[in-house]
Amino acid sequence: MQHLKFDVTPLEELSYYSQKFNIRCLCKRDDLFNKAGGGSKARMLQYILYPLYNEKVDVFLTAGGPCSNYNRAAALLCAEMGIQMRLVSYTDNLSDYENSLNYYLTNLAGVEHIYCTKTEVVETIQKTIAEMEENAVSFRYCYGGGKSLEGVYAYYDAVRELKYQYRGKIDEIYVACGTGTTLTGICCGMQEFFPTARVHGISVARCYVDEKKVLDEDLAYLNNYLNKQYDFSNLIFHDEFLFGGYGHSSNEELKTIRECISRQGMLVDPTYSGKAFHGMCEILSEREQSGKTVLFWNTGGMMNLFSQKTEFKL
Incomplete structure (x- = not known):
């Protein structure tokens, strides 16, 4: 599958956490991805948007909340490619529009917002698609x-x-x-390139019962495309660190984030990477890990760290 041009992200050792947990703690730094503000969504969009270079597409249509890293990355890439982005923007908490730096950046990038509540998303997308088809607008929906x-x-x-960067053994990855998209790709990739590794997926939004259907759908997409039979036998799914659901955090998580930034100098955010990093630290502190190689995949989200600054009592 082809993609837009981008640079390999760094693989680093987190020396503070290697010493703290008596392991070799590596980190894949997708927070330093070199396009569209970085993060996992920016990496995905290099593949999602590639066909638009060869298609005569005027509008990229998608949907998401005001805090979405995906929206920001898509907006910046569409601006670079000269494509108009229309965004079905939804929330039941209007203050998100005031606080979110991701929303601020989508506006700077010239995104056309179509506002609605969470319950109106499907109807609004269908209506927008019908209007563009009626007006013969060339578009791509994702x-x-x-x-x-x-x-x-x-x-x-x-x-x-990652395999090109590191030829050694990885025991665990966090x-x-x-949405489950990143986790599914990593689970399948680890089966192919690091078959003995265990993958710990730290949920930031849903319990396993709600997430399983989404994961299975994503798995079917990839297996059908690659003609493979990957599964989730290497996955350990954690929903015990939700702290009330998406966008919610706990004092313990915020303490972990401050420790990571002040001791390691790496930015993680309360919504995504910080919640996963806190989960990893809690799990590693509960059992003996001496001598293991553990990798944390930093999927980014620093805009949400800045947007949620009031949660940290400095």
């Missing part, structure tokens, strides 16, 4: 958050990238799980 074959494949391919 499900919010990058949920697509291209999105899943991007992280299957990212594990291939990654945030929101």
Whole structure:
């Protein structure tokens, strides 16, 4: 599968956490992805948007909330490619529009917002598509958050990238799980390139019962495309760190984030990467890990760290 041009993201050792947990703690730094403000969504969109270079498309249509990293990355890439982006923007908490830096950046990038509540999203998307078809507007629609074959494949391919960077053994990998797209790609990629590793998916939004259907759908996309039989036998799914659901955090998580930034100098955010990093630290502190190689995949989200600054009592 082809993609837009981008640079390999760094693989680093987190020396503070290696010493703290008596392990080798590595980190794949997709927070430093070099396009569209970085993060996992920016990587996915290199694959999602590639066909638009060869198609005569005037509008990219998608949907998401005001805090979405995917929206920001899509907006910046569409601006670079000269494509108008229309965004079905939804929330039941209007203050998000005031606080979110991701929303601020989508506005700077010239996105056309179509506002609605969460319960009106499907209807609003259908109405917008019908209007564009009636007016003969050339467009491409992508499900919010990058949920697509291209999105899943991007992280299957990212594990291939990791394999070129690191030839040793990885015992465990920890990654945030929101829509499930990133986690599915990593699980399949690890089966192919690091078959003995266990993948810990730290949910930031849903319990396992609600997430399983989404994960299975993403898995089917990739298996059908690659003609493979990957599964989730290497996955350990954690929904015990939700702290009330998407966008919610706890004092313990905020303490972990402050420790990561002040001791390691790495930015993680309360919504995505920080929640996963806190989950990893809690799990590692509960059992003996001496001598293991553990990798944390930093999927980014620093805009949400800045947007949620009032949660930290400095």
